[in-house]
Amino acid sequence: MMTASTIIQAAEAVVAIGLLGTALGLILGVAARYLSMPVDNRTESVAALLPGSNCAQCGFAGCKQAAAAMVEGRAAPNCCPPGGVSTAQRLADLLGVRLSADASDAAPQCVAWVDEERCIGCTRCIRKCGSDAIVGALKQMHTVLPEACYACGLCQAECPTDAIIMKPVLPTLATWHWPKPAAKQAVTV
Ligand code: SF4
Ligand code: SF4
Numbered sequence: 001m002m003t004a005s006t007i008i009q010a011a012e013a014v015v016a017i018g019l020l021g022t023a024l025g026l027i028l029g030v031a032a033r034y035l036s037m038p039v040d041n042r043t044e045s046v047a048a049l050l051p052g053s054n055c056a057q058c059g060f061a062g063c064k065q066a067a068a069a070m071v072e073g074r075a076a077p078n079c080c081p082p083g084g085v086s087t088a089q090r091l092a093d094l095l096g097v098r099l100s101a102d103a104s105d106a107a108p109q110c111v112a113w114v115d116e117e118r119c120i121g122c123t124r125c126i127r128k129c130g131s132d133a134i135v136g137a138l139k140q141m142h143t144v145l146p147e148a149c150y151a152c153g154l155c156q157a158e159c160p161t162d163a164i165i166m167k168p169v170l171p172t173l174a175t176w177h178w179p180k181p182a183a184k185q186a187v188t189v
Contacts, residue, residue: 042095043071044067045094046067046091049090049091050066050080051150051151052131053130053131053150053154054130055082055152055153057081057082057152058075058079058080059079060079066079066080070091070095071095076088077092077095077099078091082109082150082152084151109171110151110167110168111146111151111166111169112133112144112156112167113146113165113166113167114141114142114143114163115163115164116141116163118162119161119163120139121137121141122138124159125142125155125158125159128154128155128157128158129149131148131149131150132148133146133148133150144164146169153166
């Protein structure tokens with residue numbers, strides 16, 4: 001049989017926990033309101049245009065960090081090699097900046113390609129690929145789906161038989177751009 005004092009103690013405990021929860025909730029609410037870092041919504045839009053492979057070829061830890069740097073003006077829209085010129089142009093349009101003249105000199109877009117003669121079917125590349133662009137099975141020949149590959153190069157670094165080559169992609173009407181005229185050689189007389 002619960003005594004009156006036990007009931008009072010239980011009620012006091014419930015009230016105390018309730019008050020503590022309310023106080024913590026208020027503190028968190030105030031902190032979220034006044035201490036939160038302003039997020040530039042463009043960061044999400046920029047990150048959505050990037051390959052998302054977090055291959056760090058841009059020099060940042062991952063695509064999210066590169067997106068934040070682009071929005072803050074700490075990185076140029078063409079800092080993402082796997083994205084190529086077409087992605088750089090879309091990023092420049094989104095950020096409202098001009099793509100620098102040398103952006104068109106960026107390395108040609110590439111995709112991974114598996115040399116069937118060298119592939120031993122170890123599946124190490126499949127496990128590295130963040131876009132499921134590689135098809136294959138254990139001890140079977142592997143191949144890359146070019147439309148899914150964003151040239152992060154992680155599989156190439158992983159392959160024990162150097163069976164993976166990054167091959168340039170032929171430009172399409174959408175990705176072709178007028179190459180910059182070669183710099184005139186200074187004529188010495
Ligand atoms: S196939 Fe290779 S290069 Fe292409 S996305 Fe996958 S890991 Fe990257
Ligand atoms: S890592 Fe290289 S050898 Fe292994 S399955 Fe992939 S392509 Fe073939």
